[in-house]
Structure formats: structure tokens, C-alpha cells
Amino acid sequence: MAYIERRGNNWRVRYKLPNGKYATDPDKFSTKTAAKARAEKIESDQREGTFTDPQRHTTKVGAYVPGWFDRMRFETPNERTKRSQWRVHIEPQWGHREFRSITRAQVQEWVNGMRDQHGSRTVNAVYGTFRQIMRHAEVDDYVVRNPCRMIELPDATAEERKAATPLEVIRLASAVGPFFPLVVATAYTGCRWGEVTGARRASVRHFRGDNERRKGRRLYIHTRAEAGTLKDGKPRKGKSYRDLALPEWLAEIFDEQLAGHDSEYVFPSMRGKALRPKAFGEVWQPARDRIKPGFRFHDLRHSHETWMEADRTPEVLRNKRMGHKSGKMSQHYSHTTGDMEEDLMTDLTKRWQASLSAAGVDDWRRLWVPGGP
Structure with missing residues (x-):
């Protein structure tokens, strides 16, 4: 069951969770028609069993990753490497961001920025860890669509090794x-x-x-x-x-x-x-x-x-x-x-x-x- 209500100059949608409690859709609507359409979509998804709680999409990446590390079974050296990549490269950029706010264009811009400071192998490895995090977040319904798609990466095999005199x-x-x-x-x-x-x-x-x-x-x-x-x-x-x-x-x-x-x-x-x-x-x-x-x-x-x-x-x-x-x-x-x-x-x-x-x-x-x- 979902219903709409007016809050100030906007409309919001409230919906019932499986535990009987009500939650609020994170989006605000400027018209009653748009809010009503959203409520009907939520009810339809609930009847078909395809509904996911929109509140999950507002979760910050930094709140999700610690539990993700606990659930994953990495080999010890591999886990140290991934935790280091998260701490040094990923968390400063994405830790404070909500999942729903991350776009493919922003991910591409981030990768391009890393290419200016690090070697191709490092960039590809760090991006691979972030993509793995986002892929699991998508499966866990924190992401509607993984933004780590069609990202252009540097060619590590073609990277020219520099030598000094x-x-x-x-x-x-x-x-x-x-x-x-x-x-x-x-x-x-x-x-x-x-x-x-x-x-x-x-x-x-x-x-x-x-x-x-x-x-x-x-x-x-x-x-x-x-x-x-x-x-x-x-x-x-x-x-x-x-x-x-x-x-x-x-x-x-x-x-x-x-x-x-x-x-x-x-x-x-x-x-x-x-x-x-x-x-x-x-x-x-x-x-x-x-x-x-x-x-x-x-x-x-x-x-x-x-x-x-x-x-x-x-x-x-x-x-x-x-x-x-x-x-x-x-x-x-x-x-x-x-x-x-x-x-x-x-x-x-x-x-x-x-x-x-x-x-x-x-x-x-x-x-x-x-x-x-």
C-alpha cells in the first residue's frame, strides 16, 4: 500500500514495508500527478515482487563497504591490497557519496584523473576493485544500475616504461x-x-x-x-x-x-x-x-x-x-x-x-x- 501527502510546496510518497512499518520515498515531487504515478508504480512493483526499497539507494558507499569486506572471502594478501586501494584511492572519492548519486560520467572522470597521477596497472587495479564493490551493491539492491559500465581504461600492455639517464x-x-x-x-x-x-x-x-x-x-x-x-x-x-x-x-x-x-x-x-x-x-x-x-x-x-x-x-x-x-x-x-x-x-x-x-x-x-x- 502506498499513498501521497503534501509537504510544503512538494508532494511525497509513503509506502508500507514488509515489516508493517511505513517509509518515505527519497524523491520529492512538485505535482500531485507525479507523486501519484510514483505511488502506483511502487504498489505495482510490490504486487509483482520486484519492489526494492528506494531508501537503500541513499546509503553512502562508505557505510556499505565495511560489511562488504566482512562478507567477501579474499586471500589475505589480496584483501590487504584491496583494503589499501579502498583507503587510499576509493574512499576519499566515493566514501561520502550516496549510491544513487554516482553516474557513469563521474566514474570516467575519476579514472581519467587517476591516469594523470598513476601508472596504467594501478589505475586498472583500483578501478577493478571499485567496480567489484558496485557490482555487489547492485545485486544487493543499493544500485539500480551499475555506473561502472563502458568505462575507458588505459592500456597497461601498451604502457611505455620510462628510463632515466x-x-x-x-x-x-x-x-x-x-x-x-x-x-x-x-x-x-x-x-x-x-x-x-x-x-x-x-x-x-x-x-x-x-x-x-x-x-x-x-x-x-x-x-x-x-x-x-x-x-x-x-x-x-x-x-x-x-x-x-x-x-x-x-x-x-x-x-x-x-x-x-x-x-x-x-x-x-x-x-x-x-x-x-x-x-x-x-x-x-x-x-x-x-x-x-x-x-x-x-x-x-x-x-x-x-x-x-x-x-x-x-x-x-x-x-x-x-x-x-x-x-x-x-x-x-x-x-x-x-x-x-x-x-x-x-x-x-x-x-x-x-x-x-x-x-x-x-x-x-x-x-x-x-x-x-
Whole structure:
């Protein structure tokens, strides 16, 4: 049963719920005819069993999602990732919005905005989580029609990986002040964010003895990042569990970095804790926008791989250094040698020295401002 009543200058519709209580349609009507038509539509839907409570459509996305997470059975790492996507990207944009107020055009505008700030893979992953939320909301009758339809997404497969020159790395590193060693270390080791920021003091080791292949200073990789949280143990890919040779000059940078603080981390935050992306981004993004717009921190890793390819570093060593797993059978019977790593250290040193000369300095310490940018 539904009826209409006048409220001020408008008309509203009241309808009976299955529990016997009455609810008010969220829409207001300027004419009696329009309100009466709405009441008749509600009664018709109730008789046919297709009626859904319009009040559900006024529910805010932020009120729906916590229960949605509780009902879904994600694998633990996947849940951490989705919760991080919700907290960082989705909730600030949609958490305060009613389901009925979200349009397809607004979703497309949001996706376009993310494309200006993030890589294609990140944009697609975040949108995928939001679309999943909206799809379940539609099934639960919170949405009449899912606005996540016919959305144009960036082509992640066609995304061009950007690489920096050694001189650009020098300029980026010197522009981020106390994080100079972090930028240089990432570009010249090819580590992922979670690997380099998770490195502890014990991760930097000096191997001695008869094993020529592992002799010298090395960085031991044993940390990964999951949704912004550092995890000790095996990195996310099997071959990522590795140790990396360091050129002598880079080992010196590590030594001076460690001598400058007492944190357990090699590259800590200004408070000595694990460095978080948001804190680093406050320094990195202005420097990046000024020196190499659109260049991501992860592109330092791509730069390292590009340099090795240009220097014709053997594929087996490239895969080992980057933590890549090769599907080629020949790689199962190939191993890195001391000569291979020595040649790579020589090539990286040449690039480093050339970048210092191009920057007009002969000592990298002149480019590093430990106290701040």
C-alpha cells in the first residue's frame, strides 16, 4: 500500500514495508500527478515482487563497504591490497557519496584523473576493485544500475616504461636531499620499493674467502612490501630472494648512510622508522615534476634494467639481479660468474663517473644534503 501527502510546496510518497512499518520515498515531487504515478508504480512493483526499497539507494558507499569486506572471502594478501586501494584511492572519492548519486560520467572522470597521477596497472587495479564493490551493491539492491559500465581504461600492455639517464638520476637524487642514497641505490641495484626500503643493516654484507662469484660488498634482499606493510622473509617472487653485488663507490654511499643514523633500516624515515611511500612522495613528487615529469620511483628499477641491456650484460645475470624468473630451459643450466659481475660493476661505475662529470662535480658528497632538501 502506498499513498501521497503534501509537504510544503512538494508532494511525497509513503509506502508500507514488509515489516508493517511505513517509509518515505527519497524523491520529492512538485505535482500531485507525479507523486501519484510514483505511488502506483511502487504498489505495482510490490504486487509483482520486484519492489526494492528506494531508501537503500541513499546509503553512502562508505557505510556499505565495511560489511562488504566482512562478507567477501579474499586471500589475505589480496584483501590487504584491496583494503589499501579502498583507503587510499576509493574512499576519499566515493566514501561520502550516496549510491544513487554516482553516474557513469563521474566514474570516467575519476579514472581519467587517476591516469594523470598513476601508472596504467594501478589505475586498472583500483578501478577493478571499485567496480567489484558496485557490482555487489547492485545485486544487493543499493544500485539500480551499475555506473561502472563502458568505462575507458588505459592500456597497461601498451604502457611505455620510462628510463632515466645516469645524469637524470643524479639530478633527481640531489633534489630529494636526505634521500639521495635511496635514489642512487635503487637506480644502481634495480631493487623494488619494498626491497630497498626494507633493507636492514645486516642486509649489507662483506663477503670474503675463496668464493670469487660472491666476493666483495653485497646487498642481501629478504624483504617485500604488501599493501604498504614491510614483510620479512621471501619476496613476492621466488627469484627475488637474492644478493646483489655493489660497486665500491656505492658501498661507500651505503657506509656513509649507515654512519649517519642509528636506525635498523638502511634507508629510514626522518624519524628512524620504516620509510612509507606517502612520506617519501612529499619530497619525491616535487623533484620529479621539476626534473622528469611523469617519472615514477619504480622507473628507477626499469632504468637499471635498461642500462644492463644497453651494456649487453648476460641475460642470466640480468634476470638474477632483477629477481626475474626465466622460462628458458637454457637458463636452468646457466649461472652467473665472477667475471660477469665484475664486468657489470665496471659498466655501472663508468656510468656513475660520467654522470658526475656531466653534473660538474668530482665528489658525490657535494650533491648530498643529509639534513634536508
